[in-house]
Amino acid sequence: MSHWRKTPLITEMDRRGRIGANPPFADVPHIDPGHWFGCSSLHSGSLPLPSVSEPDVVRHFTELSQKNHGLDSGFYPLGSCTMKYNPKFNEDMAGLAGFSQIHPLQPDGEVQGALRLMYNLGEMLCALTGLDAATLQPAAGAQGESTGLSIIKAYHLSRGDSARTKILVPDSSHGTNPASATLAGFQVVVLPSDTRGCVSPEVVRKAVGSDTAGLMLTNPNTLGLFEPDISEITQIVHGAGGLLYYDGANMNAIMGVTRPGDMGFDIAHINVHKTLSTPHGGGGPGAGPVMVKAHLAPFLPIPVIVKMENGSQSEELNRVEAETLSREGPMESGTMYRRAYDRPQSIGKVKAFYGNFGILVRAYAYMRTMGNTGLHLASKLAVLHANYLRVRLSEAYAIPFPQICMHEFVMSAEKQAAKGVTALVLAKNLMDAGMHPPTVYFPLIVKEAMMVEPTETESLETLDRFADEMLRLSAMAETDADYLMHAPYNMPVNRLDEVGAARKPVLCQCMATGGDEG
Numbered sequence: 001m002s003h004w005r006k007t008p009l010i011t012e013m014d015r016r017g018r019i020g021a022n023p024p025f026a027d028v029p030h031i032d033p034g035h036w037f038g039c040s041s042l043h044s045g046s047l048p049l050p051s052v053s054e055p056d057v058v059r060h061f062t063e064l065s066q067k068n069h070g071l072d073s074g075f076y077p078l079g080s081c082t083m084k085y086n087p088k089f090n091e092d093m094a095g096l097a098g099f100s101q102i103h104p105l106q107p108d109g110e111v112q113g114a115l116r117l118m119y120n121l122g123e124m125l126c127a128l129t130g131l132d133a134a135t136l137q138p139a140a141g142a143q144g145e146s147t148g149l150s151i152i153k154a155y156h157l158s159r160g161d162s163a164r165t166k167i168l169v170p171d172s173s174h175g176t177n178p179a180s181a182t183l184a185g186f187q188v189v190v191l192p193s194d195t196r197g198c199v200s201p202e203v204v205r206k207a208v209g210s211d212t213a214g215l216m217l218t219n220p221n222t223l224g225l226f227e228p229d230i231s232e233i234t235q236i237v238h239g240a241g242g243l244l245y246y247d248g249a250n251m252n253a254i255m256g257v258t259r260p261g262d263m264g265f266d267i268a269h270i271n272v273h274k275t276l277s278t279p280h281g282g283g284g285p286g287a288g289p290v291m292v293k294a295h296l297a298p299f300l301p302i303p304v305i306v307k308m309e310n311g312s313q314s315e316e317l318n319r320v321e322a323e324t325l326s327r328e329g330p331m332e333s334g335t336m337y338r339r340a341y342d343r344p345q346s347i348g349k350v351k352a353f354y355g356n357f358g359i360l361v362r363a364y365a366y367m368r369t370m371g372n373t374g375l376h377l378a379s380k381l382a383v384l385h386a387n388y389l390r391v392r393l394s395e396a397y398a399i400p401f402p403q404i405c406m407h408e409f410v411m412s413a414e415k416q417a418a419k420g421v422t423a424l425v426l427a428k429n430l431m432d433a434g435m436h437p438p439t440v441y442f443p444l445i446v447k448e449a450m451m452v453e454p455t456e457t458e459s460l461e462t463l464d465r466f467a468d469e470m471l472r473l474s475a476m477a478e479t480d481a482d483y484l485m486h487a488p489y490n491m492p493v494n495r496l497d498e499v500g501a502a503r504k505p506v507l508c509q510c511m512a513t514g515g516d517e518g
């Protein structure tokens with residue numbers, strides 16, 4: 001039996017007259033906001049909000065939060081997502097008043113620290129990827145992809161080449177790749193993986209032509225395998241006049257080992273909410289900075305953050321900025337950081353202001369505390385941990401591409417599924433064991449796929465606990481499959497109707513009655 005009690009809805013806790021806050025009496029006349037919008041009133045009657053006391057609210061939301069599995073509560077080997085532990089120090093840094101209490105419209109002279117941080121983070125990300133110029137604006141990996149594809153388009157058009165309409169994408173790619181290419185107005189050409197699970201130069205050679213705008217690739221790929229022919233592939237695409245886009249969501253395997261720029265890529269995004277320790281998974285903000293080779297820098301979104309030394313270009317400062325500067329003084333003598341908009345070839349803005357700034361502070365704090373050696377070690381441990389689990393689990397599970405993997409690997413529950421214990425059933429049973437399941441049924445090219453990414457932040461004991469549990473479940477598939485098939489037993493709710501939830505979602509809650517129909 002589940003040890004969770006059923007949590008009432010907050011509307012069911014409603015007791016008229018109970019109150020959680022005492023707003024001060026208004027000492028200004030009441031004005032109906034409808035007055036401004038040309039109607040008599042914006043609302044009719046009072047809002048049907050529940051009346052609850054402060055402790056009721058605190059306990060309600062604390063209880064809900066405890067029903068949620070997060071990185072602070074347990075192992076989270078969700079492949080392709082890099083759910084590593086996020087040091088709390090990064091949160092402290094993002095919360096510093098100098099970062100959290102500033103406004104994006106303040107003049108450059110007043111926010112030199114924030115601009116300097118963004119400039120330096122851009123430089124550090126360029127060093128990490130082997131590229132030359134950065135934008136921090138995109139809010140996520142997928143938006144980084146669409147920014148990069150817009151840059152590819154702008155580049156070809158700037159050369160009067162409008163025939164390049166196709167983007168090559170391997171069949172193992174993350175779903176965002178073909179989606180971003182389509183959104184950017186390109187046609188997607190799918191490259192089949194070969195028997196190694198990789199992209200072969202022959203396939204690329206056959207696919208490229210004078211209509212090729214570029215190739216999008218993640219390396220290590222979505223099977224967790226490093227593409228051995230990557231240099232040849234990038235040469236083939238360049239030879240045909242195309243550009244190379246690196247989906248850097250998988251950087252956690254290669255920091256300080258190799259760089260997209262060195263492999264021949266022209267553009268890369270990094271999911272800082274994966275690799276650079278920013279919390280994600282709850283739908284919260286992320287960031288997908290995009291780095292490019294120098295010849296693509298003119299196309300980056302505006303504004304770009306520039307560093308000016310010894311007052312060079314200072315005549316460009318407008319009067320307000322110059323006055324503010326003289327009041328406050330620059331941070332480093334003779335050095336000033338500015339937001340520059342004078343980029344006539346820019347693709348424009350892709351996000352309000354300069355991106356999700358607080359997330360960028362976390363990434364910066366993480367990179368500075370880790371240093372070069374720390375980041376390199378993180379990648380080496382991420383790869384070691386994945387290979388450790390791959391070998392331990394190969395005792396019972398099929399590993400369709402059994403070579404040395406990078407930060408993640410894909411196994412198949414086909415043998416177990418023959419007894420009814422599918423990847424989905426295994427996932428539900430892992431939840432009972434207090435662990436987040438791996439990614440299941442992705443990538444699509446592996447049957448009963450389970451994609452495991454342990455990350456570097458887990459201990460040997462945690463890895464062993466996971467491996468032991470997976471092996472125990474596989475053994476139980478032989479003897480007691482029926483029991484496993486009804487899991488989870490210990491979760492707040494038992495087996496959900498997942499098809500029903502997808503086909504007939506209930507998306508609203510009737511607040512007035514506390515009823516449960518939408």
Ligand SMILES: *Cc1c(COP(=O)(O)O)cnc(C)c1O
Nearest residue numbers: 080140141142174176218247249
């Ligand atoms: C996560 C991921 C993305 C998309 O990143 P979002 O920030 O979720 O938009 C793209 N490609 C790969 C390989 C990923 O793992």
